[in-house]
Amino acid sequence: MKKLLTLLVVPALLAPALSVAANRFEEKDFKLDPYLEHYKRIVIAGVNKIARERPECANSLDPKSLEHYGGTPDDPEFQVTCGEGEHAVHPRFTKTDVTGDPASDIPLDEQTN
Numbered sequence: 001m002k003k004l005l006t007l008l009v010v011p012a013l014l015a016p017a018l019s020v021a022a023n024r025f026e027e028k029d030f031k032l033d034p035y036l037e038h039y040k041r042i043v044i045a046g047v048n049k050i051a052r053e054r055p056e057c058a059n060s061l062d063p064k065s066l067e068h069y070g071g072t073p074d075d076p077e078f079q080v081t082c083g084e085g086e087h088a089v090h091p092r093f094t095k096t097d098v099t100g101d102p103a104s105d106i107p108l109d110e111q112t113n
Helices: 002-021 034-038 040-053 095-099
Strands: 061-071 076-082 092-094
Touching: 034 040, 034 061, 040 061, 040 076, 040 092, 040 095, 092 095
Parallel strands: none
Antiparallel strands: 061 076, 076 092
C-alpha cells in the first residue's frame, strides 16, 4: 500500500518542477533589437534550453540580458545573464547548439522526424 501511495504522490509533487522545465520564456519577455529579431526563434529556444539545463539559471535567468556575443554569420553566438553581482554567470549558446545545423533556422525542439 505504501508503494502505491508513493507512486501516486511523487508525480503530483514533481508536476510543478516539470512545468518549470517547459518553455517558459516567450517573445514578450525579450528586448530584441533588429539583429536579434532575425534569430527570434533560435534565441527564445536557446534561452529556454539554458533555463532547463543549467541549475544555476533555473530561477535567475534574465531574458532581457540576451545579447549577440560573437560566432560567425552562419553560426552566431549569444549570451544571457543568470544571477546578480559577483554570483552572476553568463552562459552562451550558438545557433548550432539550438538547431543542430548552422544551415537550419528551426530549433531542435520544433523539428519532427
